[in-house]
Amino acid sequence: MTASADITILPIASEHIEGFHKALDTVAREREYLAMLEAFPLEETRAFVLGMIAKGNPQFVALAGGNVVGWCDISRHTFPSHAHAAWLGMGIIPAYRSQGLGRRLIETTIRAAGDAGIERVELSVYADNARAIALYEKVGFVREGLARKAVRIDGRYKDKIHMAIIFQ
Structure with missing residues (x-):
């Protein structure tokens, strides 16, 4: 660990x-934290990232020795009535968790979102992910709702907590 x-x-x-x-x-592939159970094919991922860059959506990576060990991105909603708001996604590979990296990533990305004129950032987190929920609350996200049995992974249901932060 680094x-x-x-x-x-x-x-x-x-x-x-x-x-x-x-x-x-x-x-x-951990099947614990993300809605996707494996990454989209590389070319779809490439199109997503290049689209994020072209749209000016904040997306940051954490690099250790040149390797990506985490990321955080905020995608602005596309409908004009929702264009003030955006969706946050993030993740950190196992060996780099519980070292403060998540907080550094999310604070950097949220700052960039505010600078880009985004007024509201939303996310969903599995209700059993106490570490992530604590991080989101520490940086100012508030719980806005609960989606019961929102996902089913390998026969296990998980609830999702919807959270958001609003910039004044």
Whole structure:
């Protein structure tokens, strides 16, 4: 494991796409934290990242020794009536959790969202993910609702908590 201070957080660039894809796939295959159970194919991931960059949506990666070990992105909603709001997604590969990296990633990305004129950031988190919920609350997210039995993974149902932060 590497200390969080030895990790660089940068806006995602095309050279990070394969590493982001690998990190996303690693977290997805844990079948615990993400709605996807494996990453989309690399070319779809590439299109997503290049689209995020083109739209100016905040997306950051955490690099340790040149490898992507975490990410946080905020995608602005597309409907004009929702364009003030955006959706947050993030993940950290197992060996780099519980070191403060999540907080560094989310604070960096939220700051960029505010700078981009986004007024509201939303997310959903599984109700059994106490570590993530605590992080989101520490940085200012508030619980707005509960979706019961929102997902089913390997026959297990999970509730989702909807949260949001609003910039004044």
